[in-house]
Amino acid sequence: xxxxxxxxxxxxxxxxEKVFLECVQDMDxxxxxxxxxxxxxxxxxxxxxxxxxxxxKGDIPEGYSVSREKKERFSLILESASTNQTSMYLCAxxxxxxxxxxxHFGDGTRxxxx
Amino acid sequence: xxxxxxxxxxxxxxxxxxxxxxxxxxxxxxxxxWYRQEPGEGPVLLVTVVTGGEVKKLKRLTFxxxxxxxxxSLHITxxxxxxxxxxxxxxxxxxDGGGADGLTFGKGTxxxxxx
Numbered sequence: 001x002x003x004x005x006x007x008x009x010x011x012x013x014x015x016x017e018k019v020f021l022e023c024v025q026d027m028d029x030x031x032x033x034x035x036x037x038x039x040x041x042x043x044x045x046x047x048x049x050x051x052x053x054x055x056x057k058g059d060i061p062e063g064y065s066v067s068r069e070k071k072e073r074f075s076l077i078l079e080s081a082s083t084n085q086t087s088m089y090l091c092a093x094x095x096x097x098x099x100x101x102x103x104h105f106g107d108g109t110r111x112x113x114x
Numbered sequence: 115x116x117x118x119x120x121x122x123x124x125x126x127x128x129x130x131x132x133x134x135x136x137x138x139x140x141x142x143x144x145x146x147x148w149y150r151q152e153p154g155e156g157p158v159l160l161v162t163v164v165t166g167g168e169v170k171k172l173k174r175l176t177f178x179x180x181x182x183x184x185x186x187s188l189h190i191t192x193x194x195x196x197x198x199x200x201x202x203x204x205x206x207x208x209x210d211g212g213g214a215d216g217l218t219f220g221k222g223t224x225x226x227x228x229x
Contacts, residue, residue, distance in 0.1 A: 004156070009154075033216050035219075040221065041221065042120075042202070042219045042220060042221035042222055043157075043202070043204075043219040044219075045216040045217075045218075048216045058216055090156055090157075092156070100144065100145040100162055100164055100206060102147060102159040102162060103147075103149075103157070103159070103204075103217060104159075105156030105157050105158070106156050107154065107155050107156050108154075108155070108156055
């Protein structure tokens with residue numbers, strides 16, 4: 001089975017801090033994604049990557065950046081955390097750059113910005 | 115603009131009843147997926163529908179993709195308490211250049227099955 005592991009289940013940070021959320025997948029998937037999930041808003045795509053060192057903006061990239069130095073690892077960076085970035089963050093991966101692929105999700109990181 | 119409208123947002127019914135969840139859009143999707151998410155976990159894929167008019171069954175769950183590939187439904191027969199969870203539909207929009215560019219998710223249906 002595909003395993004997508006997010007480094008932290010819960011994280012509390014302060015406004016203005018630089019925050020790193022880490023995600024690792026063990027199935028050699030090309031595509032990796034970062035979403036945030038908020039009540040009443042559902043899942044929204046922040047950034048995705050279809051290859052090492054490649055990144056594409058999703059629907060809500062403002063205030064975030066990403067890094068993909070190795071195929072298995074995709075990091076989400078909050079450059080200067082703000083309270084409106086308090087959310088559940090979900091990482092996902094899929095194989096190959098084709099449609100109809102199921103997204104394999106991690107268990108999420110619940111981030112609170114104080 | 116919400117590309118995928120999911121309804122109802124909340125549903126609480128008794129065990130043994132039937133229910134249907136709807137996922138509608140004005141956009142055409144190359145495929146549509148249904149996920150189930152339990153508290154503290156990530157979404158898990160239930161099914162993918164690809165062909166317009168397609169019907170797939172997963173035990174007591176029946177999934178249908180609209181003929182025009184703009185809408186989908188999930189029907190649960192004789193609901194059980196174990197069906198409780200957040201159900202998400204997600205469409206694969208072919209963006210420029212195609213490829214797996216991330217899914218467009220509905221807001222989800224919170225389903226509670228009471229014993």
